[in-house]
Amino acid sequence: MNRSELIQQIRSKQSYLCVGLDTDLDKIPAHLTHSEDPVFEFNKQIIDATQAYCVAYKPNLAFYEALGTKGWESLQKTLAYIPKDCFTIADAKRGDIGNTSALYAKAFFQQLDFDSVTVAPYMGEDSVKPFLNFPGKWVILLAHTSNSGAADFQLMESADGKRLYESVIEKAKSWGTPEQLMFVVGATQAERIAHIRQLAPDHFFLVPGVGAQGGDLEQVSRSGLTADCGLLVNSSRAIIYASAGEDFAEAAAREAAKVANEMKLYLSRFSGR
Amino acid sequence: MNRSELIQQIRSKQSYLCVGLDTDLDKIPAHLTHSEDPVFEFNKQIIDATQAYCVAYKPNLAFYEALGTKGWESLQKTLAYIPKDCFTIADAKRGDIGNTSALYAKAFFQQLDFDSVTVAPYMGEDSVKPFLNFPGKWVILLAHTSNSGAADFQLMESADGKRLYESVIEKAKSWGTPEQLMFVVGATQAERIAHIRQLAPDHFFLVPGVGAQGGDLEQVSRSGLTADCGLLVNSSRAIIYASAGEDFAEAAAREAAKVANEMKLYLSRFSGR
Numbered sequence: 001m002n003r004s005e006l007i008q009q010i011r012s013k014q015s016y017l018c019v020g021l022d023t024d025l026d027k028i029p030a031h032l033t034h035s036e037d038p039v040f041e042f043n044k045q046i047i048d049a050t051q052a053y054c055v056a057y058k059p060n061l062a063f064y065e066a067l068g069t070k071g072w073e074s075l076q077k078t079l080a081y082i083p084k085d086c087f088t089i090a091d092a093k094r095g096d097i098g099n100t101s102a103l104y105a106k107a108f109f110q111q112l113d114f115d116s117v118t119v120a121p122y123m124g125e126d127s128v129k130p131f132l133n134f135p136g137k138w139v140i141l142l143a144h145t146s147n148s149g150a151a152d153f154q155l156m157e158s159a160d161g162k163r164l165y166e167s168v169i170e171k172a173k174s175w176g177t178p179e180q181l182m183f184v185v186g187a188t189q190a191e192r193i194a195h196i197r198q199l200a201p202d203h204f205f206l207v208p209g210v211g212a213q214g215g216d217l218e219q220v221s222r223s224g225l226t227a228d229c230g231l232l233v234n235s236s237r238a239i240i241y242a243s244a245g246e247d248f249a250e251a252a253a254r255e256a257a258k259v260a261n262e263m264k265l266y267l268s269r270f271s272g273r
Numbered sequence: 274m275n276r277s278e279l280i281q282q283i284r285s286k287q288s289y290l291c292v293g294l295d296t297d298l299d300k301i302p303a304h305l306t307h308s309e310d311p312v313f314e315f316n317k318q319i320i321d322a323t324q325a326y327c328v329a330y331k332p333n334l335a336f337y338e339a340l341g342t343k344g345w346e347s348l349q350k351t352l353a354y355i356p357k358d359c360f361t362i363a364d365a366k367r368g369d370i371g372n373t374s375a376l377y378a379k380a381f382f383q384q385l386d387f388d389s390v391t392v393a394p395y396m397g398e399d400s401v402k403p404f405l406n407f408p409g410k411w412v413i414l415l416a417h418t419s420n421s422g423a424a425d426f427q428l429m430e431s432a433d434g435k436r437l438y439e440s441v442i443e444k445a446k447s448w449g450t451p452e453q454l455m456f457v458v459g460a461t462q463a464e465r466i467a468h469i470r471q472l473a474p475d476h477f478f479l480v481p482g483v484g485a486q487g488g489d490l491e492q493v494s495r496s497g498l499t500a501d502c503g504l505l506v507n508s509s510r511a512i513i514y515a516s517a518g519e520d521f522a523e524a525a526a527r528e529a530a531k532v533a534n535e536m537k538l539y540l541s542r543f544s545g546r
Contacts (some may be wrong), residue, residue, distance in 0.1 A: 097420040103335035124422020147370040149397020232415035
């Protein structure tokens, strides 16, 4: 999916919500656990219930890999089930030497046909670039993450006053255009989003950390929205586990609708300043 | 496998060679491509041919994920086939927020029963620690990698004169002991290995980059060996693709034996200074 198709979808749904499919066998409702593929069954119902309110789905690979080949099958079926107008993100945080990153790109863009994959920057340019060689596909590069450990290295300040995440953004901007490169910017540091928006005015940000991790959607939107929206805000647990009962899909729809309603407001209020 | 078992194996085989199972369908000999599972068939013959000369096997996950569920099955079969006295490394370079890293750990340590997994440090402490909660299992943390992109961020110098990879090593030493934590230190920067050995005198290093990537085994060994050996030196392409013909396994054995012979010499010459 290219940038204008993504923006078109955001305008038409008036939402920049991404639903994280962090589907955990230990957390899905009991009545599903006896179906043939409980993970896919759960995802299918979540997708049916939320697709009107979100523009993207983000399965986190760890949840599928923890189930071995069966998990990989659930992931394939889930990806095939996601409506074609929704943007898909393989939240995989990969990155390796060049020839190996090229194989990860093949795994996520050809084997699985995701629109995008999250990539970790530690190994530098040749670990990121192979993902940028696929027309219509996207790299979503970790810049400033939402977890407590983000402070360990990402905030490290170099002799010339630049923090590591700032260097990552600056260098990566020369590797990929806003048509193929987004950044992960955690919602738990809302004050930093405004700063990062100055560093990368034209790139989309994938913002995790709203919901279970405590990020504030209004602050994130005020700091990050652009005339092209420029944000995909992810919520996983707060939506997909809104209820642990048989009404989990309705509960997820209610939560997603609530977030989308807020987003509609913020789009009219903050977008296009 | 614990540290003393690993050291015991190194002493008994007089080798610290790790064979990288970067098995690529496009590179394996033509006569194997019609077998039911060419990747496993290739790995099986490589393992049979090299196990006398190496102490560890390191499948790189990208090569298996690029083949989807079939690749995951080949990986499972390969892991089950590796002799129990060999150390196994899932070269996966994972790392995510805490609850997600815990699932990756489950994938590699329980689903697949690897001895160790490579982990990327960008997301900090809570992304690494969940991997350290498994008795007898190891984290191999990226410190200074062997690729050209290593220079982009790993060498970044902070205001107090510390480079990023040095901060990674320093902090990680407080997260895990030498009984459960190793570092990835690229062979292409031999002069740095001596320096990193001073920073982490007791930790094992996994050293990629010897062979196809151009690292020098003698220099690496002189700089990195300790009384407990302290090194696992990986070679992938130079061994497993030593011949593209029907004699690929014999050729791999010859290459592995050559490296192991050198290592025997270096163990007597440089170890235990």
